[in-house]
Amino acid sequence: MKKKFFIALTLLLTGTLMSHASYADDINVPSADANGRVGALMPYTRYDSETAKLGGGATLVKSANWKRTDIATQASKQSYIELPSNGSYAEWTMKTNANGVTLRFTMPDTPDGMGQNGSLDIYINEKKVQTVDLTSYYMWQYFASGNPSDKNDNGVGCFAFDETHFILNKPLHVNDRIRIQSSGAKGLKYGVDFIETEVVPQEIDRPAGAVSVTDTKYKQYIKGNDYLKAFEEALKDADAGSKKLYIPAGTYELSGIWYIYGSDVKITGAGIWYTNLKFTNPNPFGGGISGGNGSHGPDDYCNNMDISNFYINSNLRSRWDQKAVYKCFMDVFKGGSAIHDIWEDHFECGFWIADYNGKIDYSSGLKIYNCRIRNNFADGVNFCQGTSDATVYNCSIRNNGDDGLAMWNHDNQGAHDESNNTFAYNTIEFIWRAGGIAIYGGNGHKVYNNYLADMFMSAGIHLNDIFDGPKFKNTQNISFDNNILVRCGTNDDSWHEDLAAIDIKGDVRNVTFNNTKIYDSPFDAIRIFKGPTGIVFKKTEILGASLAGQTTKYSTWEHSTAAIRLENDNVKFIDGLKIANVSPDKVGNNKTWPLWTDNNEALAKSVSYDYLSDVSYNVPEAPEADKNQGGGVVDPMDGITNYDISLKGLRWENASGDTNLKEGDQVIFRTSLVCNKDIPAGVKIGVKVTVDGKESYVTDDNKNGLKANQPIIVSTNSTWSAQPGGHTIVAEVDYRNRLSDDTNKANNTRTKRFNVQESSDNKGSFTPVTGGYDLVVTKILTNKKSIKPGDRVNFSAYVANAGDKDAPAGQQLGVEFIIDNNTNVITWSDNYTQGVKSHQFAKVTANGGQQGNEWVATPGKHTVTAWIDNYNGRYADEINHDNNKFTIELNIPLEEIKFINNPDQPDDLGDGKGNTNGIEHVNTEVKANDGYYYDLQGNRYGTTTDGLRRGVYIHNGKKVIVK
Incomplete structure (x- = not known):
């Protein structure tokens, strides 16, 4: 008894000591600060259209009155540069060093709404350095009514601007000139709103002990460039082991939603400029990242996850009648999870945090920080359906088609109310529907030190009760502190209604605004309808209102807009209200200008304010670039010229170091590199080896530099599984063109041809596991070496027992062979009952099927999946039923394996110092x-x-x- 108690106590103490603190605790979110910065601190410097030098016919296009059919109304400060012809350009002189550029651009749609492709050229100091591809595929949503259309239905065209970002082939330095120039590609008229430049940090290395999605083990799950299954399997292993998952630099296509399950796992890419996730499915439910979705895995199993350091894009270009269900991040991230240093584009929403699957689970303590949330068709972030104690901090949110940041206490399925969420130190811009920040209910929320600018057809901040849920019935206090709103509000939104910079209506209650500054609103700066109660404004400044000179008659008789529209005596303005620069009453029917109170003079007199008739003011910009990140060393190669790096040798070896390869060998590729000049430490010299023009194997972890004329040997990080026949490999050093001033690119590649012999005993491979028996398919075979259309094909499979216990005899080991995922075209094997000993193989062959035991081959590419169909109690004690499928690709006609006459020999790389045998x-x-x-x-x-x-x-x- 004492012994058992001692063990239990030890485990308890061990668990307490070893438990990982919440990843959300790793970031300290500062409190509200009236003297602190307002907006997100980002590493980039913006160069706006108004500061550019123009040439070649380029013009600055402005919208003076915020007309919603003017493209310029959607641009920063309502102006952009039009590049109408070949040679037209915009040019800026650099204030800092930089090698990364973000370009905000516009280009025309097509009649079918599918967009078109184009390009602009990049010049540095009048020398062309590269061409940047552009597309309007994602752009242009049209509003003839409240909801958008993907093609022009005679409505106002929103989402007129999109972004692209790229690393320069040649870095910029202070006082360099960067030019964006049209080559007249496709005869299109382009527009540039601004560029942002920054120093791109070095890639993040693979953490010690981390599982990588490119590890050899997961190669079998990659179909073409679709990594979805590889991501899923790698995350399972990371969750069961090191709690670290790494996604190296590169582009990874994902054909469907990535369902994330795990606890205490840290998922990291190589950085937002290097690791790119591309969801390829354009259809509803076609992509995005889902946490703990109970319909596809363990319900609610997404606890204390840390997800960071990659870029995410999609092929979505429609809201699909508001039914896309295609969020970049959605569902539940619990236990103090953190999502940070993510850059996402082109989703229905950036983040929609709520659970609509199975029992209701809640996200609590989630922190989203240091993210770029851009160019989505709906919300940037929505904390929905009970999400509480969650934070968005230091993020750039822009060009979204619904609220930039929202809190909605939706009670779908009986969810509880939400509370204590925070939006702090964010920059929100270019929202083209709804509002920059929206609160639809809850209690205890804090919104502070945010910068909102250039809303199009939307409010800056709005609060209302138009959506389902408990709304504000439980609200004791919601606070807004130290927020700045610049050029926010509209007299004609997508529903043809008007919205003030701060717009409040419905049964909103107990909200305090402190130290609020509103600049140059085209419409009313503040509007409060009848209904809200307990609304308090402290220390409020309105410097510029009604500047579009527009009138409104929404919900009342026509009148000129004003600084404040007030219909409610339950609102207090205390501790100072300053008003300046309000357009005069054009209609002449407002007795209480610069307020509009429906000519309720008593209500107007209850508002005490100072009107500054002769005042000049500067409209604040978003925070300047982080000085700790901008202006630093751009490239360790700066100042090094006339260098020539070359690839001198190429070699292949199996695990035994043998270069005579046979089928199934795990092959490492090795190369020898040399340069005529020193390459300093810190420069990553990447090598890529491509097999038969398809699969690529790389190394990017060589950053120790090179000594002049001293060769080094570099090996690929993962292995190639040798296939029988002749193969051509091409090795390339500096395949990412980091060494752009290399004087001779011709010697950066090397090509070799070699043969791999067939192996009669190759049965595939498996990863041993413990705790029982585990059946996995390791290889699929056909009865023919060459297959023509019309041939009858019989399939076999090797099944291995990866476990440490024998799979018992006497039970039927059934395997289905499924063609193209069509369950109507299958053959099967169901006559093997001998069992499979630990770490041994069994070969099974199709002996039946819906149309016999053979498949009649048809031309084209086909997938063949072997599935161990252990259902109805067959091998029910197997420890893992999730790895029972194995898929290959057949391209019919399939030629017999061919070998190369006079193949090349591997190079002797010697000792890495130039000494060979x-x-x-x-x-x-x-x-x-x-x-x-x-x-x-x-x-x-x-x-x-x-x-x-x-x-x-x-x-x-x-x-x-x-x-």
């Missing part, structure tokens, strides 16, 4: 009488000395000197 190596690895010439590194040349450079060669087993 020379003639001895050549004599042992080349055919003595094949007629070719070989240099001392084993490279093969022609059959004559014509064209050979001076040096020592081996020909027909003899030494030959070419002078």
